[in-house]
Amino acid sequence: MAMTQEEILTGLGDIIDEVAGVPADEVTPDKSFVDDLDIDSLSMVEIAVAAQDKFGVEIPDDELKNLKTVQDVIDYVRRANVSA
Amino acid sequence: MRLTDGAPGSRILAFGGYQPAKVVTNDDLAATIDTTDEWIRSRVGIASRRIAGPDETLADMAVAAGGKALAASGLSSPDIDLVIVATCTPEAPIPNTAATVATRLGIVAPGAYDLNAACAGFCYALATASDAVRAGTARNVLVIGAEKLSQWVDWTDRSTCIIFADGAGAAVVSPVAEPDDAPGIGPVVWGSAGDMADKIFIADRNSFIVQEGQAVFRWATTALHPVARAACERAGVDPTDLAAFVPHQANLRIIEAIARKLGAPQARVADDIVHSGNTSSASIPLALSAMIERGEVGSGDAVLLLGFGAGISYAAQVITVP
Numbered sequence: 001m002a003m004t005q006e007e008i009l010t011g012l013g014d015i016i017d018e019v020a021g022v023p024a025d026e027v028t029p030d031k032s033f034v035d036d037l038d039i040d041s042l043s044m045v046e047i048a049v050a051a052q053d054k055f056g057v058e059i060p061d062d063e064l065k066n067l068k069t070v071q072d073v074i075d076y077v078r079r080a081n082v083s084a
Numbered sequence: 085m086r087l088t089d090g091a092p093g094s095r096i097l098a099f100g101g102y103q104p105a106k107v108v109t110n111d112d113l114a115a116t117i118d119t120t121d122e123w124i125r126s127r128v129g130i131a132s133r134r135i136a137g138p139d140e141t142l143a144d145m146a147v148a149a150g151g152k153a154l155a156a157s158g159l160s161s162p163d164i165d166l167v168i169v170a171t172c173t174p175e176a177p178i179p180n181t182a183a184t185v186a187t188r189l190g191i192v193a194p195g196a197y198d199l200n201a202a203c204a205g206f207c208y209a210l211a212t213a214s215d216a217v218r219a220g221t222a223r224n225v226l227v228i229g230a231e232k233l234s235q236w237v238d239w240t241d242r243s244t245c246i247i248f249a250d251g252a253g254a255a256v257v258s259p260v261a262e263p264d265d266a267p268g269i270g271p272v273v274w275g276s277a278g279d280m281a282d283k284i285f286i287a288d289r290n291s292f293i294v295q296e297g298q299a300v301f302r303w304a305t306t307a308l309h310p311v312a313r314a315a316c317e318r319a320g321v322d323p324t325d326l327a328a329f330v331p332h333q334a335n336l337r338i339i340e341a342i343a344r345k346l347g348a349p350q351a352r353v354a355d356d357i358v359h360s361g362n363t364s365s366a367s368i369p370l371a372l373s374a375m376i377e378r379g380e381v382g383s384g385d386a387v388l389l390l391g392f393g394a395g396i397s398y399a400a401q402v403i404t405v406p
Contacts, residue, residue: 040126040127041297041298042127042297042298042301042337045298045301045302045305046305046341048302049302049305049306061298061299061302064298
C-alpha cells in the first residue's frame with residue numbers, strides 16, 4: 001500500500017529526531033538538511049538506513065547526495081513505493 | 085605421524101601499549117589545511133592524535149608495546165615461542181617486522197610473522213595466537229598491533245589526515261593455568277567483503293590512503309553489530325554481561341552507532357579515539373590497556389573486541405581481562 005505524503009513526513013520526522021536530535025515538528029517539507037536542519041553527510045547515511053528499515057526503500061549513496069530537502073526524500077520514497 | 089598436545093584453552097596474561105610523544109591537535113591541523121576543531125570533533129570525534137617522530141620506526145613502537153606487555157605478563161623472553169605483528173604499514177615488504185621485533189626483545193628464534201588484516205589485524209592475530217596455543221604449536225605468543233599511518237597519509241587531504249595516527253599495542257597469549265580453568269579468549273567470528281576492496285585502499289607504494297567515508301560509515305553502522313552479537317553468542321556470554329566493548333577506534337560516531345545496536349547498555353564503550361586518533365591494528369590493544377590502567381575494567385571482566393577495516397575485513401571475540 002502506497003504511503004501518503006503525511007505518513008512519510010511523520011516517519012521521517014521521527015527518524016531525524018532520533019538520528020540528529022532535531023525535533024520532529026521542525027522537519028517540514030521545504031527544509032534543507034544541510035542549511036536548515038544542520039544535518040551532515042554521516043547523519044544523512046544514518047537517516048537513509050533508518051528510512052530503509054521504516055519504509056522498505058533503499059536509498060544508495062549515489063542517490064542520497066541528490067536529496068537536499070525533506071520533500072526530496074518524501075518524493076523519493078513515494079516514487080520507489082509506486083515502482084515497487 | 086604424531087600431533088602436538090594442545091591446551092584446553094587460552095588466555096591473555098597482560099596487555100601493553102605505546103604511543104609516540106608528539107601530540108597533534110585539531111588546531112594544529114587547522115593551521116595548515118582548511119578544517120576546524122569543531123568540524124573534526126563532530127564528524128569523527130577526534131580532539132588530538134599521536135604522531136611518530138621522523139626517526140621513530142614501526143619496529144620501535146612495536147618493541148616498546150611488546151616489551152611492556154611481556155614485562156607485565158611475568159614471563160621472560162625465552163618463554164615466548166611465537167611473535168605475530170599485525171600491521172598494514174610495514175617499513176618494507178621484507179624483512180617482516182615480527183622477526184626484528186623479536187630479536188630486539190631478546191626473544192630467540194621464535195616463529196615470527198606479520199599479518200595484514202588492516203584495522204581488524206589485532207583481532208585476527210589474537211585469534212591465530214589463541215588457536216596456536218590451543219593446538220600446541222606455540223606455548224606463549226606475543227601479539228602486537230603496530231602502525232605508522234602518518235607515513236601513508238596525504239597531509240594536505242583533509243578527509244584522511246584528520247583521522248589516522250600512530251601507535252602500538254600488545255598482548256601475551258598463553259594456555260590456561262589449569263585444565264579446568266575457564267578460557268580467557270572466546271571463539272573468533274571473522275569474515276571479509278572483498279567486493280568493497282575499493283572503499284579503503286593505498287594504491288601502491290607511492291600513494292596515500294584513500295577512504296570513501298560515507299560508504300564505510302554505512303557498512304560499519306549496519307553490518308557489524310550482528311558480528312559483535314555473534315561473537316558473544318559463540319562465547320556463551322550475554323551482551324548484558326559485558327563489562328566493556330572495545331571496537332576498533334575508527335570514528336566515534338561509528339563506535340556509538342554499533343554500541344547502540346549491540347544491546348549492552350551497561351558496558352563501558354572504549355572512546356580512546358578522542359585523544360589517540362585511528363591507529364588501525366593498534367587501536368584495540370591501546371584502548372584496552374589504557375582502560376585497564378585507569379581501572380575502568382578489572383581482572384576477570386568479560387570484554388568484547390571488534391576489529392574492522394580495509395579489505396573489507398572484520399573479526400570479533402570476547403576476552404577475559406587478565
